[in-house]
Amino acid sequence: MNYDWTNRVYVEGWKSDFPEDLAVLCVSLAREGGFNGEYNPEAAIVNFYTPAQMMGPHRDDAELTMGKPIVSISLGCDAIFCIETKPFDKDSQVACMWVRSGDVVVMGGESREALHGVAVTIPRSFHVGEDASSSGHLNKRSKSESSKVMDYLMNNRININVRQVEDPADPVGTFACRRNLKLPLPIRTNHPSTGAAPSQPSGRLNEHEYS
Numbered sequence: 118m119n120y121d122w123t124n125r126v127y128v129e130g131w132k133s134d135f136p137e138d139l140a141v142l143c144v145s146l147a148r149e150g151g152f153n154g155e156y157n158p159e160a161a162i163v164n165f166y167t168p169a170q171m172m173g174p175h176r177d178d179a180e181l182t183m184g185k186p187i188v189s190i191s192l193g194c195d196a197i198f199c200i201e202t203k204p205f206d207k208d209s210q211v212a213c214m215w216v217r218s219g220d221v222v223v224m225g226g227e228s229r230e231a232l233h234g235v236a237v238t239i240p241r242s243f244h245v246g247e248d249a250s251s252s253g254h255l256n257k258r259s260k261s262e263s264s265k266v267m268d269y270l271m272n273n274r275i276n277i278n279v280r281q282v283e284d285p286a287d288p289v290g291t292f293a294c295r296r297n298l299k300l301p302l303p304i305r306t307n308h309p310s311t312g313a314a315p316s317q318p319s320g321r322l323n324e325h326e327y328s
């Protein structure tokens with residue numbers, strides 16, 4: 118709620134309380150994903166994908182610290198999630214994985230800086246019969262509300278990705294490691310000082326280059 122997409126900054130005055138249950142879940146998922154430090158979820162981005170929709174390759178680098186993981190939760194239709202692999206330069210490869218409802222990707226350590234995106238959302242790949250029985254929190258909802266959610270998820274995908282924005286132990290952003298890379302994927306590159314957008318955008322997010 119406090120992210121300004123145009124200027125790619127978190128705005129202090131727009132902040133609202135982070136949902137407690139989502140924070141608890143993400144702290145434990147970050148730990149499951151191998152992150153051992155303190156994790157304080159402060160911002161969540163919710164992406165709604167219609168059938169066949171994609172998200173262009175980008176790097177999440179607006180946070181003041183890059184030393185904390187992003188916890189990314191998939192709900193509803195399947196998608197193909199792609200991420201840059203080492204050496205994170207012009208010779209990088211791209212690894213793609215099939216993500217299904219309930220899958221979680223934790224991007225921490227080196228992968229926190231990796232380019233990533235969604236190649237495609239697979240229409241009608243979520244089936245209520247199989248998945249609803251394991252969705253305890255949805256079963257508790259009223260029948261009509263629950264069936265609206267299920268109808269939506271059968272045709273669409275929701276991704277919730279959670280980030281820590283600031284690190285009190287790293288107030289100067291030592292881990293806000295922004296590198297000048299030769300990027301292996303077609304992305305938007307805004308001018309580093311004027312912020313001017315390129316004429317042919319190919320992704321949802323703007324990718325800046327830093328030296």
Ligand SMILES: O=C(O)CCC(=O)C(=O)O
Nearest residue numbers: 162164177198235276278
């Ligand atoms: O939808 C996904 O799985 C990825 C979302 C993402 O990369 C983002 O919001 O920055």
